[in-house]
Amino acid sequence: MPKPQLTWVAGASVAYKTVTVRYTYISKPLKNVGNSNVPLGFRAAHLSTLGLSVVKSASGFPSFAIFCRFEVDVITSLGLTRRAFFLSNVMNDQSNKRNFKRFYEKTVVPEVPIDVDTQPFRHKDFPDSGPHPWLDRPDAKEQIEARLHAQELTEEEAELCRKWERDGYIILKGFFSHEQLDATWAAYEAEIASGNVQPPNEPLFEGDTLPGRVLNTHFKVGKVKEMLFDDRMSGIVSLLLGTRALPFQTISGHKSSEQLQHSDSIHMSTYPTGYLVANWIAFEDIHPDSGPLVYHPGSHKLPYLMSDELDIPFDVGYKAYKSKYEPAVQNLISTHTLEAHYFLPNKGDVLLWHANLLHGGSRMKDPARVSRKAVVCHFFAEGCTCYHDLIGMPASVMNLPFDTEGYLKTNPDVAQSGWDPGHHYFTTGRFEGRVPGEFDSESYLKAHPDVAAAGIDAYTHYRLHGYKEGRSLK
Ligand SMILES: O=C(O)CCC(=O)C(=O)O
Ligand SMILES: [Fe+2]
Numbered sequence: 001m002p003k004p005q006l007t008w009v010a011g012a013s014v015a016y017k018t019v020t021v022r023y024t025y026i027s028k029p030l031k032n033v034g035n036s037n038v039p040l041g042f043r044a045a046h047l048s049t050l051g052l053s054v055v056k057s058a059s060g061f062p063s064f065a066i067f068c069r070f071e072v073d074v075i076t077s078l079g080l081t082r083r084a085f086f087l088s089n090v091m092n093d094q095s096n097k098r099n100f101k102r103f104y105e106k107t108v109v110p111e112v113p114i115d116v117d118t119q120p121f122r123h124k125d126f127p128d129s130g131p132h133p134w135l136d137r138p139d140a141k142e143q144i145e146a147r148l149h150a151q152e153l154t155e156e157e158a159e160l161c162r163k164w165e166r167d168g169y170i171i172l173k174g175f176f177s178h179e180q181l182d183a184t185w186a187a188y189e190a191e192i193a194s195g196n197v198q199p200p201n202e203p204l205f206e207g208d209t210l211p212g213r214v215l216n217t218h219f220k221v222g223k224v225k226e227m228l229f230d231d232r233m234s235g236i237v238s239l240l241l242g243t244r245a246l247p248f249q250t251i252s253g254h255k256s257s258e259q260l261q262h263s264d265s266i267h268m269s270t271y272p273t274g275y276l277v278a279n280w281i282a283f284e285d286i287h288p289d290s291g292p293l294v295y296h297p298g299s300h301k302l303p304y305l306m307s308d309e310l311d312i313p314f315d316v317g318y319k320a321y322k323s324k325y326e327p328a329v330q331n332l333i334s335t336h337t338l339e340a341h342y343f344l345p346n347k348g349d350v351l352l353w354h355a356n357l358l359h360g361g362s363r364m365k366d367p368a369r370v371s372r373k374a375v376v377c378h379f380f381a382e383g384c385t386c387y388h389d390l391i392g393m394p395a396s397v398m399n400l401p402f403d404t405e406g407y408l409k410t411n412p413d414v415a416q417s418g419w420d421p422g423h424h425y426f427t428t429g430r431f432e433g434r435v436p437g438e439f440d441s442e443s444y445l446k447a448h449p450d451v452a453a454a455g456i457d458a459y460t461h462y463r464l465h466g467y468k469e470g471r472s473l474k
Contacts, residue, residue, distance in 0.1 A: 102152070102235075102238075102239075103147065103152050103242070104238045104239055104241065104242050104243055104244065105238070105244060106243055106244065107243055107244055107381070107382040107383030108131065108243050108272065108275055108381050108382065108383035108384045109131070109383060110129050110130075110131075110271065110272050110383075110384075110385075111129045111130045111131060111272070112127040112129035114126065114127065114271065114385065115468070115470065116385055116394075116398065116400070116470075117400070117467065117468070117469075117470035118430075118467070118468050118470070119385070120392065120427075120431070121269075121385075121387035121388065121389070121392050121393055121394050121426060121427075122307065122308060122314065122389060122392050123269060123273070123304075123306040123307065123308055123389045124306070124307075124308035126271045126273075126385075129271070129272050130272055131272060132272065132273075132274060133240075133241055133242055133243075133274050133275060133355075133381075134242035135161055135164050135165045135240060135242065136165075136274055140161075140165045141162070141165060144158050144161045144162055144165070145158070153239075157239055160236070160239070160240070161239065161240070164240050164352075164354065166298070167297040167298055167300075168297065168298060168299065168300030168301070168353060168354035168356070168357040169295060169297065169351060169352060169353045169354065169357055170240075170351075170352050171343075171345070171349060171350070171351050171352075172236070172349065172350045172352070173346070173348075173349050174346070174348045174349060175232075175233075175281075175348060175349065175350045176227070176281060176348045176350070177348065178347060178348060180223075180227075181281075181283050181347060181348060183223060184221070184223040184224060184226075184227060184283075184375075185283050185373060187221050187222070187223040187224075188217060188221050188223075188224060188252055191217070191220055191221050192211060196220055197214055197217055197220055197221070198214075199211030199212045199213070199214045199254075200212035200213075200214075204255065204256070204258055204364060204370075205364065205367055205370075207367065208255075208367070208370070210254040210255045210370060210371065211253075211254050212253070213251055213252065213253035213254075213255075213257060214251070214252050214253070215249070215250075215251055216249055216250055216251075217250055217252045217375075218250045221252075224250055224252060224375060227250075227281065227375060227377065228247045228250050228377045229247055233279065233350075233377075234247070234379075236352070237277045237279075237352070237379045240277055240352065240354075241275055241277060241379075241381045242381075243275070243381040243382060243383065244381065244382040245277070245379045245380075245381065245382070246379060246380045246381060246382045246384075246386075246397060247377065247379055248268070248378050248379055248380050248386070248395065248397055249268070249377070249378040250375055250376065250377050250378075251375070251376045251378075252374075252375045252376075253372070253373075253374060253375075253376075254371060254372070254373055255290070255291065255364070255370050255371065255372050256290060256291025256292070256361040256362065256363070256364055256370075256372050257360070257361035258291060258361050258362070258363055258364065259360050259361045260326045260329065260330065260360050261294065261296070261326075261329050261330070261333060261358045261359060261360040262325070262326070262329055262358065262359070262360060263299075263300075263304065263305065263329075263355070263356045263357065263358055264276055264278055264353075264355060264359075264378065265304055265306070265355045265356055265389070266305070266306055266307060266321075266325065266389050266390050267388060267389075267390060268378055268380070268386070268388065268395065269306070269386070269387050269388060269389040270355070270380055270381065270384040270385065270386055270387075271384060271385040271387070272384065273304060273355075274304075274355045274356065275355065275380055275381035275384045276355035276378065276379065276380055276381075277352055277353070277354070277355070277378075277379045278352065278353050278376055278377065278378045278379070279350050279351065279352045279353075279376065279377050279379075280293055280343065280350065280351045280352075280353075280374055280376050281350050281374060281375045281376070281377070282343075282345035282346065282347055282348065282349050282350070282373075282374055283347060283373035283374055283375065284347050284371065284372075284373045285345070285346050285347050286343065286344050286345050286372055286374075287344075287369045287371075287372075288342065288344055288365075289364065289365040289366035289369045290364060290365075290366075290369050290370055290371060290372040291361055291362045291363055291364035291365070291370070291372060292342045292343050292344055292362055292372065293342070293343040293351065293359060293360075293361060293362070293374075294340050294341070294342055294343075294359060294360050294361070294362040295340075295341055295343065295351075295353060295357060295358065295359035295360075296333060296338040296339065296340060296341070296357070296358045296359070297339065297341060297357075298338070299332075299333075299336075299338050299356070299357055299358040300353075300354035300355070300356040300357040300358075301356075302332060302336065302356065302358075304356055305325070305328060305329065305332070306389050307320075307325075307389050307390055310324045310325055310328055311324070312324055312325065312390065314390070314391050314392035314423075314427050318390075321390060325390075329358060332358070333358065338358065342362065380395070380397065385398065386398055391423065391427075392423075392426065392427040393422070393423060393426050393427065394426060400426075400436075401436055401437070401472060401473065402422055402425060402426075402436045402437065403436060403437030403438060403473075404421050404422065405438075406437035406438030407421045407422075407424075407425055407429075407434075407435075407436060407437055407438075408421050409438055410434075410435070410437075410438050410439065411424075411429070411434060414429070430467065433463040433467070435462060435463075435467070435473060436473065437473050438473075439458075439459055439462065439473060440473070440474060441457075441458035441459060442458075443473070443474035444458040444459075444461075444462060444466070444471075444473060444474060445458050446474070447471070447472055447473075447474050448461075448466070448471055451466070
């Protein structure tokens, strides 16, 4: 048998993107035996050792394995390099893929399952269930070290995890390039100029002409969407959550929100609790007088303060939020003497905060220095039930069936009340047996032949059973 020789024909580095590494067995050219797509990037690699092993398989025939030890510089999600080794059986293409699957590439599986079709979307109505995010568990510190030791984390990643566990936030310096930020902001302003994006007029002082903050501009501005779906950022959010990140919402703004401190979990909530991460991306150097983001390190370890505890009914949501929730948070800050930090980033820096970290937009101090250009992205974890505790509604990512027009048509009392139809249905209507649209017996029976076969009246069936079973209307 000729001495096996291997060369690797590999990749020019494509920073931060998946690259393909190909290595070919040249003494006997086979197919392209190793062709592995790795999630991050290789910068350089060399083959260091090679071994041939012959093992007897269960069938009695020998099977061959050619082992190579590759040394590679892996570009991590932060753009840092780490020397890694992997032992690869080049006869088995799949093994490389397995080697590079990160531990957080999975979704949340709640310990107590719920029926999302009948579940009210209030924190108090969900079971008290895990799993908790890995960095919120009592053994988080040990887990970080164990994963570092097992080379599942780089030292840089471990340091981010340690800080997240301790302080509930991290800052990434110079994460986005000035070119990307300028192009994104120009695209955002172009949509404003054309009238496609209409910022609310929210003057915060006399003579304030800056546009108000806009929700979900990523639906209209492709470049904002690119930032929400940025691969490197998703990698970091996933690392912090311990599961795949689900990009959810963006808020773009020219100035401070002047919003009092809060935890995002009352606005953007998850079951199980705690699977939210937000990032705040600075589009310019932020001046201390412009009303910078204020946050309280360590406050993420306080118990989650949700609507039920303050007796906030969903139908008075924001009124009670102002009169009960915000004072309660101010109270927490003074009782626990929580230190206030102000985020004074340079353009391109990003601050990421934990689901329960208290933060807000501080007051502007100087009308001549109010520009504070930023985009905030909010991420959930895949697999959670995502909702808005304050208003008792599912989050749009839940994609539950609801037909606004049909609901208004069949529920004239709702139409007359002026209540938002979706809000009425999800918080009240469905518990009164109302249906999420226009009910048509014929299409219901067609969609559910078992109901037709049983000879039960379609509408009666839906109200008594179908809705609880999550059956579709048609
Ligand atoms: O930028 C601010 O002023 C506050 C942002 C905030 O609280 C959020 O987006 O969750
Ligand atoms: Fe917030």
